[in-house]
Amino acid sequence: xxxxxxxxxxxxxxxxxxxxxxxxxxxxxxxxxxxxxxxxxxxxxxxxxxxxxxxxxxxxxxxxxxxxxxxxxxxxxxxxxxxxxxxxxxxxxxxxxxxxxxxxxxxxxxxxxxxxxxxxxxxxxxxxxxxxxxxxxxxxxxxxxxxxxxxxxxxxxxxxxxxxxxxxxxxxxxxxxxxxxxxxxxxxxxxxxxxxxxxxxxxxxxxxxxxxxxxxxxxxxxxxxxxxxxxxxxxxxxxxxxxxxxxxxxxxxxxxxxxxxxxxxxxxxxxxxxxxxxxxxxxxxxxxxxxxxxxxxxxxxxxxxxxxxxxxxxxxxxxxxxxxxxxxxxxxxxxxxxxxxxxxxxxxxxxxxxxxxxxxxxxxxxxxxxxxxxxxxxxxxxxxxxxxxxxxxxxxxxxxxxxxxxxxxxxxxxxxxxxx
Amino acid sequence: xxxxxxxxxxxxxxxxxxxxxxxxxxxxxxxxxxxxxxxxxxxxxxxxxxxxxxxxxxxxxxxxxxxxxxxxxxxxxxxxxxxxxxxxxxxxxxxxxxxxxxxxxxxxxxxxxxxxxxxxxxxxxxxxxxxxxxxxxxxxxxxxxxxxxxxxxxxxxxxxxxxxxxxxxxxxxxxxxxxxxxxxxxxxxxxxxxxxxxxxxxxxxxxxxxxxxxxxxxxxxxxxxxxxxxxxxxxxxxxxxxxxxxxxxxxxxxxxxxxxxxxxxxxxxxxxxxxxxxxxxxxxxxxxxxxxxxxxxxxxxxxxxxxxxxxxxxxxxxxxxxxxxxxxxxxxxxxxxxxxxxxxxxxxxxxxxxxxxxxxxxxxxxxxxxxxxxxxxxxxxxxxxxxxxxxxxxxxxxxxxxxxxxxxxxxxxxxxxxxx
Numbered sequence: 001x002x003x004x005x006x007x008x009x010x011x012x013x014x015x016x017x018x019x020x021x022x023x024x025x026x027x028x029x030x031x032x033x034x035x036x037x038x039x040x041x042x043x044x045x046x047x048x049x050x051x052x053x054x055x056x057x058x059x060x061x062x063x064x065x066x067x068x069x070x071x072x073x074x075x076x077x078x079x080x081x082x083x084x085x086x087x088x089x090x091x092x093x094x095x096x097x098x099x100x101x102x103x104x105x106x107x108x109x110x111x112x113x114x115x116x117x118x119x120x121x122x123x124x125x126x127x128x129x130x131x132x133x134x135x136x137x138x139x140x141x142x143x144x145x146x147x148x149x150x151x152x153x154x155x156x157x158x159x160x161x162x163x164x165x166x167x168x169x170x171x172x173x174x175x176x177x178x179x180x181x182x183x184x185x186x187x188x189x190x191x192x193x194x195x196x197x198x199x200x201x202x203x204x205x206x207x208x209x210x211x212x213x214x215x216x217x218x219x220x221x222x223x224x225x226x227x228x229x230x231x232x233x234x235x236x237x238x239x240x241x242x243x244x245x246x247x248x249x250x251x252x253x254x255x256x257x258x259x260x261x262x263x264x265x266x267x268x269x270x271x272x273x274x275x276x277x278x279x280x281x282x283x284x285x286x287x288x289x290x291x292x293x294x295x296x297x298x299x300x301x302x303x304x305x306x307x308x309x310x311x312x313x314x315x316x317x318x319x320x321x322x323x324x325x326x327x328x329x330x331x332x333x334x335x336x337x338x339x340x341x342x343x344x345x346x347x348x349x350x351x352x353x354x355x356x357x358x359x360x361x362x363x364x365x366x367x368x369x370x371x372x373x374x375x376x377x378x379x380x381x382x383x384x385x386x387x388x389x390x391x392x393x394x395x396x397x398x399x400x401x402x403x404x405x406x407x408x409x410x411x412x413x414x415x416x417x418x419x420x
Numbered sequence: 421x422x423x424x425x426x427x428x429x430x431x432x433x434x435x436x437x438x439x440x441x442x443x444x445x446x447x448x449x450x451x452x453x454x455x456x457x458x459x460x461x462x463x464x465x466x467x468x469x470x471x472x473x474x475x476x477x478x479x480x481x482x483x484x485x486x487x488x489x490x491x492x493x494x495x496x497x498x499x500x501x502x503x504x505x506x507x508x509x510x511x512x513x514x515x516x517x518x519x520x521x522x523x524x525x526x527x528x529x530x531x532x533x534x535x536x537x538x539x540x541x542x543x544x545x546x547x548x549x550x551x552x553x554x555x556x557x558x559x560x561x562x563x564x565x566x567x568x569x570x571x572x573x574x575x576x577x578x579x580x581x582x583x584x585x586x587x588x589x590x591x592x593x594x595x596x597x598x599x600x601x602x603x604x605x606x607x608x609x610x611x612x613x614x615x616x617x618x619x620x621x622x623x624x625x626x627x628x629x630x631x632x633x634x635x636x637x638x639x640x641x642x643x644x645x646x647x648x649x650x651x652x653x654x655x656x657x658x659x660x661x662x663x664x665x666x667x668x669x670x671x672x673x674x675x676x677x678x679x680x681x682x683x684x685x686x687x688x689x690x691x692x693x694x695x696x697x698x699x700x701x702x703x704x705x706x707x708x709x710x711x712x713x714x715x716x717x718x719x720x721x722x723x724x725x726x727x728x729x730x731x732x733x734x735x736x737x738x739x740x741x742x743x744x745x746x747x748x749x750x751x752x753x754x755x756x757x758x759x760x761x762x763x764x765x766x767x768x769x770x771x772x773x774x775x776x777x778x779x780x781x782x783x784x785x786x787x788x789x790x791x792x793x794x795x796x797x798x799x800x801x802x803x804x805x806x807x808x809x810x811x812x813x814x815x816x817x818x819x820x821x822x823x824x825x826x827x828x829x830x831x832x833x834x835x836x837x838x839x840x
Contacts, residue, residue, distance in 0.1 A: 024541070024544060025514060025541070025544050025545055025546050028503070028544020029512070029514055031544075032512075032513075032544070033512065035507070073493055076497055077496055077497060080501065080760055083452075084504055087452050091456055092449070093449070094445060094446075094449055121444070122444075124444060125445055125448070
């Protein structure tokens with residue numbers, strides 16, 4: 001069931017893994033105490049990259065899709081976590097409304113909704129799917145492969161409450177990242193739990209805010225277990241608003257890229273790493289692949305000059321992946337609900353390189369029974385030699401990203417700003 | 421992985437299963453609300469019997485052993501539940517002390533300890549085993565099959581606290597049912613969490629108190645989903661103290677048995693059940709097989725006359741098992757931690773009959789990946805035809821028994837009596 005993985009079995013990653021395993025009880029206690037003070041995002045998925053010498057999250061999705069890629073034997077973990085989450089938020093809950101992306105055509109996405117509906121149904125809720133797509137004017141049944149089907153119903157707003165016809169939910173679960181902005185119908189919902197909160201959406205979220213929180217979390221965690229935090233975080237640098245169409249804009253970006261490459265190079269030298277550093281140029285207000293560029297040299301930025309436009313830009317240290325599956329480049333994606341790791345899979349892309357974004361057309365997904373492994377390191381087994389041990393470390397780093405998201409959402413909460 | 425099961429696919433059990441599946445969201449909500457008011461026992465295991473026409477728990481063990489029989493893929497569920505339990509009891513916990521039975525020879529039992537230690541270690545605790553066996557005078561390493569080993573250390577009492585050498589636990593987990601009485605070293609522990617509480621031990625616990633609570637829970641649950649509660653509970657009758665050595669004592673018992681058999685017969689008639697009713701004679705203060713007798717006719721009680729002695733007796737309606745595995749009689753045992761079903765197995769006995777106690781020498785254990793199934797009914801699948809659906813029902817009934825244990829422990833708590 002667990003595919004053959006090719007990871008670098010020597011070098012700093014094994015020391016990191018050993019440190020993580022040796023510190024397991026301290027780590028778990030630390031998380032317990034953190035979750036007493038901070039509320040985990042309802043759910044999230046974290047893209048990790050294992051470079052062989054460092055392991056870092058590169059993307060933390062607060063509206064995770066892809067649940068259909070989780071292996072069946074892992075589902076009970078998700079159900080149990082969902083039960084725990086619901087119990088805390090609204091123990092009296094009967095009804096849950098899921099608000100999905102607006103697509104009606106993407107069967108992969110719709111299968112993701114089927115899986116989410118299954119998880120919450122098994123946790124004991126009546127689940128309906130309420131679409132905010134203006135094209136969904138009436139209850140719409142969509143047949144899916146494997147005999148599944150999904151019914152999208154138009155969301156109804158009645159005074160302060162959201163629902164669908166004859167269905168008044170206690171909790172509304174957003175699976176829509178709101179990249180196009182917050183529709184009015186979702187605003188000022190005060191009587192129901194709307195999760196994640198609107199300010200987690202990409203209309204207000206910023207990558208740089210997450211990176212900043214993650215760096216802080218990683219540094220504190222690094223102190224806890226006695227490691228250089230750089231081994232678990234990608235450096236980042238905000239560039240502010242950059243006009244790709246002007247020489248000034250491009251020069252500014254180019255200097256920032258050179259500076260970041262120099263910082264990475266220095267770190268590589270410190271650890272005797274022979275790889276070529278690279279930097280990922282990201283739009284600060286989107287996790288989307290659109291507009292992303294990977295550069296090993298600032299000269300390559302010329303590609304952006306041609307696209308033009310004005311963008312709020314953040315640079316992220318590139319973390320290459322040394323994991324492969326059947327000769328294709330692979331990266332793990334870890335799924336979390338409430339404070340628990342509930343599963344994951346490998347995103348595999350045969351046509352991409354180790355320093356490229358794999359979240360692109362052509363990617364395939366290999367579900368892993370992380371279930372057995374995420375919580376279950378095998379003490380005494382040589383670091384790097386045990387898949388369960390590796391996965392425990394993945395679960396730890398993914399939870400650090402989730403914790404960073406919790407800090408991020410606290411800091412960006414408009415209600416906290418008002419009271420501050 | 422899931423063995424072939426032979427269960428009665430017709431009759432009331434399927435109606436019951438259909439009702440349970442149809443009421444899933446109401447059931448889960450009901451449990452959530454119950455657990456807001458009542459604390460689940462830290463852990464327990466529940467023996468179930470599926471008679472084809474009724475499904476009932478026949479034994480609820482508050483010091484469950486046999487954890488080693490759970491399937492590996494289920495362990496993450498136990499770990500996740502242990503994390504949830506610890507978080508509620510003592511989020512700052514670093515150290516857990518397990519107090520086991522006194523045996524040093526029973527490798528099955530010691531393997532159970534290895535498994536418990538593994539679960540709590542993975543949940544992030546330092547775990548040590550503190551024996552109250554007077555023969556354990558120093559740290560004692562015992563090698564076990566499959567390369568496992570376990571170290572038993574003598575428990576140390578320092579003023580109000582229990583520990584072992586250089587180890588001060590926050591929580592003490594009893595895996596010793598205290599049938600021989602509560603040793604002084606365990607009394608008056610006020611600074612640490614001692615779980616389950618001492619009054620859960622067999623020195624003070626009574627089967628009849630549990631049966632009473634279970635009957636109440638079952639009746640409320642029966643109303644909730646609209647079924648005759650008898651379909652999920654065994655009738656019981658307390659007999660008080662019976663002197664097996666006197667005619668009066670045996671006559672008293674005999675009348676009680678006849679009355680119980682008549683009640684069962686009436687129920688069988690009501691449902692058109694052709695089986696022969698039977699009654700299980702149990703010592704009220706022990707879940708142990710010792711002294712148990714199964715009788716189809718009060719004449720069979722003569723066997724007890726020969727054993728003599730004075731016993732506090734409770735009668736339980738016999739629930740036969742119609743489940744078989746490879747031609748051997750089987751009964752499911754469900755494991756719970758905190759409020760969650762975390763696994764189970766089939767207890768199988770080739771040399772016992774459908775109306776006999778299977779918890780006896782010669783029994784074997786077939787771990788089941790209940791994991792995938794306990795929380796995961798398959799809506800739309802014909803009742804009885806789906807193993808996952810059957811197991812969901814098992815998980816529900818086991819949780820009813822756990823809830824009854826929670827009521828039972830509240831009622832028997834000496835602190836509640838004092839304040840009442």
